[in-house]
Amino acid sequence: MGATIRDVAERAKVSISTVSRVLNDTCNVKADKRDRVLDAAAALGYTPNPAAQSLHSRKTGAFGILLPYVSGEFYAELLNGIDSAAQEGGRLLLISTSHNSEEELEAAMKGMYRRVDGMLVMAPVTTSEAVLRRAPRDLPVVFLNTRSEGGGIPLLTFDNYGGMRAMTEHLIQRGHKDIGFITGPADAFDAQERFRGYREALHASGIPLREDLIVNGEYTQRAGYDGARYLIGLAQRPSAIMASNDDAAIGALSAIREAELSVPGEIALTGFDDIPSAMFAVPPLSTVHVPARELGRRSVEILEMAIDNGIDVALEESGDVLPVELRVRASS
Amino acid sequence: MGATIRDVAERAKVSISTVSRVLNDTCNVKADKRDRVLDAAAALGYTPNPAAQSLHSRKTGAFGILLPYVSGEFYAELLNGIDSAAQEGGRLLLISTSHNSEEELEAAMKGMYRRVDGMLVMAPVTTSEAVLRRAPRDLPVVFLNTRSEGGGIPLLTFDNYGGMRAMTEHLIQRGHKDIGFITGPADAFDAQERFRGYREALHASGIPLREDLIVNGEYTQRAGYDGARYLIGLAQRPSAIMASNDDAAIGALSAIREAELSVPGEIALTGFDDIPSAMFAVPPLSTVHVPARELGRRSVEILEMAIDNGIDVALEESGDVLPVELRVRASS
DNA sequence: TATCATCATGAAAAGGTTTTCAGAAGATGC
DNA sequence: GCATCTTCTGAAAACCTTTTCATGATGATA
Numbered sequence: 001m002g003a004t005i006r007d008v009a010e011r012a013k014v015s016i017s018t019v020s021r022v023l024n025d026t027c028n029v030k031a032d033k034r035d036r037v038l039d040a041a042a043a044l045g046y047t048p049n050p051a052a053q054s055l056h057s058r059k060t061g062a063f064g065i066l067l068p069y070v071s072g073e074f075y076a077e078l079l080n081g082i083d084s085a086a087q088e089g090g091r092l093l094l095i096s097t098s099h100n101s102e103e104e105l106e107a108a109m110k111g112m113y114r115r116v117d118g119m120l121v122m123a124p125v126t127t128s129e130a131v132l133r134r135a136p137r138d139l140p141v142v143f144l145n146t147r148s149e150g151g152g153i154p155l156l157t158f159d160n161y162g163g164m165r166a167m168t169e170h171l172i173q174r175g176h177k178d179i180g181f182i183t184g185p186a187d188a189f190d191a192q193e194r195f196r197g198y199r200e201a202l203h204a205s206g207i208p209l210r211e212d213l214i215v216n217g218e219y220t221q222r223a224g225y226d227g228a229r230y231l232i233g234l235a236q237r238p239s240a241i242m243a244s245n246d247d248a249a250i251g252a253l254s255a256i257r258e259a260e261l262s263v264p265g266e267i268a269l270t271g272f273d274d275i276p277s278a279m280f281a282v283p284p285l286s287t288v289h290v291p292a293r294e295l296g297r298r299s300v301e302i303l304e305m306a307i308d309n310g311i312d313v314a315l316e317e318s319g320d321v322l323p324v325e326l327r328v329r330a331s332s
Numbered sequence: 333m334g335a336t337i338r339d340v341a342e343r344a345k346v347s348i349s350t351v352s353r354v355l356n357d358t359c360n361v362k363a364d365k366r367d368r369v370l371d372a373a374a375a376l377g378y379t380p381n382p383a384a385q386s387l388h389s390r391k392t393g394a395f396g397i398l399l400p401y402v403s404g405e406f407y408a409e410l411l412n413g414i415d416s417a418a419q420e421g422g423r424l425l426l427i428s429t430s431h432n433s434e435e436e437l438e439a440a441m442k443g444m445y446r447r448v449d450g451m452l453v454m455a456p457v458t459t460s461e462a463v464l465r466r467a468p469r470d471l472p473v474v475f476l477n478t479r480s481e482g483g484g485i486p487l488l489t490f491d492n493y494g495g496m497r498a499m500t501e502h503l504i505q506r507g508h509k510d511i512g513f514i515t516g517p518a519d520a521f522d523a524q525e526r527f528r529g530y531r532e533a534l535h536a537s538g539i540p541l542r543e544d545l546i547v548n549g550e551y552t553q554r555a556g557y558d559g560a561r562y563l564i565g566l567a568q569r570p571s572a573i574m575a576s577n578d579d580a581a582i583g584a585l586s587a588i589r590e591a592e593l594s595v596p597g598e599i600a601l602t603g604f605d606d607i608p609s610a611m612f613a614v615p616p617l618s619t620v621h622v623p624a625r626e627l628g629r630r631s632v633e634i635l636e637m638a639i640d641n642g643i644d645v646a647l648e649e650s651g652d653v654l655p656v657e658l659r660v661r662a663s664s
Numbered sequence: 665t666a667t668c669a670t671c672a673t674g675a676a677a678a679g680g681t682t683t684t685c686a687g688a689a690g691a692t693g694c
Numbered sequence: 695g696c697a698t699c700t701t702c703t704g705a706a707a708a709c710c711t712t713t714t715c716a717t718g719a720t721g722a723t724a
Contacts, residue, residue: 004680015704020682050447052680055383055709070411076403083402083429092443095427097415111424115382138334221612250612257614277609280553280582282589336710347674352712384710387679
């Protein structure tokens with residue numbers, strides 16, 4: 001059904017080389033032929049076959065993105081940034097999820113190999129090196145929010161540690177000493193970093209860590225709800241609860257309100273990520289603003305650079321830890 | 333860098349035809365050669381070039397999905413369903429956003445043409461016919477949640493009208509007569525349907541429509557917040573507010589709490605979509621459950637059918653309006 | 665042993681593009 | 695008017711598969 005360059009050539013009574021030249025305006029073609037080709041192409045609704053093009057050029061004009069999940073406002077924001085940057089660059093976007101499983105991750109990378117010019121990978125439960133070991137060597141990869149053993153790998157993170165540390169210090173400054181903490185997924189890089197921020201802030205202030213105030217959680221509302229219920233039920237109830245992300249905080253908020261405790265009067269509450277919902281929580285949630293959209297955009301830029309100029313050039317631009325910002329609202 | 337079938341053939345000392353046969357096990361090959369080929373392929377880390385394959389087979393093993401936006405929990409759920417179904421079918425997923433603009437939509441479809449075997453399109457502000465008119469005729473398309481002028485087009489929707497009508501009837505049954513309504517985007521199909529459900533339910537119960545209780549909104553928390561503030565400020569304040577989706581309802585909830593009105597005591601509140609956050613709102617939000625994930629999965633199945641067996645077969649399976657379910661929680 | 669069917673294999677074509685190479689046509693300088 | 699140089703154009707190669715076709719080998723049957 002689709003017309004080929006051959007059809008266009010026939011209709012315009014020129015060779016296929018000429019058609020190609022006109023369409024890519026690569027060098028001079030006489031005006032009359034040029035017009036004939038353009039007319040013929042329009043009449044036939046000709047579009048070059050991308051498979052043939054990429055077979056020849058070894059480029060695809062696309063890149064892949066590999067996320068643990070797509071659910072959640074954080075990922076939505078991130079995707080948003082990636083999508084708009086990709087669209088501006090005229091690139092197509094292939095997406096896949098790994099569910100934090102190494103096998104799925106490897107399968108997805110294999111599946112995208114040579115269908116994309118490069119990949120954006122977010123793999124918080126392994127290291128960038130481990131991923132690269134199982135990936136084709138000639139595929140430019142930029143990592144997001146992933147642990148790295150050494151340098152030499154394009155990697156973009158934001159300051160999980162610093163953000164949570166600042167938030168903890170904020171609570172300490174407000175006089176809180178017994179601060180409950182609902183962790184993220186135990187094996188996730190960012191969750192560990194956030195926990196470290198909490199731990200070290202306490203330590204620096206000489207506040208002993210109460211193990212019973214630490215609840216293992218997930219980045220979900222459900223986990224936040226469950227965790228908060230546990231903390232509220234303690235004999236020595238904490239005066240503040242820190243959730244490892246906003247979703248968990250919103251779940252915790254639900255549990256706290258259910259127990260008819262006031263926020264922040266009886267229990268202060270904080271989150272992390274600053275998803276849109278944080279501002280509309282009741283009361284508005286104190287949280288750490290993460291530039292998710294920006295992270296998406298920047299990572300696309302770096303990938304673009306890696307594709308065009310090689311990994312080494314991209315490297316100079318990357319290795320960045322994007323700053324985060326404390327957003328103190330009514331919940332603390 | 334990547335090895336080709338030619339390299340494998342050379343290393344295994346066979347012809348490329350044999351390599352191809354072994355790798356696709358299409359017909360019998362002697363055991364010794366088969367082993368040599370397999371060894372060589374493994375040693376070289378050979379993967380067939382997808383561009384060459386799809387050039388020959390005219391298949392891509394991928395499909396495209398075109399959404400208005402990717403932000404928001406509803407889309408995340410939908411994407412989730414699509415992604416998992418696609419992964420099961422071994423298909424790659426290309427994604428793009430249209431921002432409800434016809435130009436972007438057309439550009440995205442053109443961009444994906446011949447890079448995908450079919451497309452899933454959600455275009456609530458136009459009609460499926462309008463989209464198809466500008467699309468290549470030989471591209472299977474399944475529409476989601478899109479208005480259609482006639483039949484004959486694979487289309488999957490859920491019962492926007494019925495859901496909102498049922499919710500309105502629920503409020504009427506609870507004795508509400510002055511019910512504020514925060515609309516969705518004026519030109520969106522689903523938003524119009526939801527509004528119609530509200531209007532006709534009132535009409536059926538003989539309750540006159542108060543124009544001043546209808547606020548033009550968006551599917552955002554911000555719009556819900558603004559809309560609710562307006563409604564609360566009215567001299568003749570409504571006793572209930574219906575938001576066109578959960579995001580708007582959560583924003584409205586924020587405004588109501590800010591005004592220190594009780595929910596549902598002084599103002600009842602309802603949403604639509606049943607996003608995960610709805611259950612964790614305080615109080616938990618009465619809403620209409622929409623099978624977003626299911627919608628995603630089903631649409632992939634239908635597209636798969638359209639690709640394999642032609643549009644007509646897929647058509648029989650589609651045209652469905654997925655049922656929605658009232659979820660009455662504490663907010664009403 | 666001769667014939668036939670079956671099996672295994674390689675050569676070659678096709679799929680649609682871009683690009684190189686070479687040739688033809690026209691222009692320029694003497 | 696001839697040699698040289700541009701400018702324009704077409705043929706063909708290359709990109710990497712899959713599949714058809716043809717051929718040689720193997721085994722079976724009469």
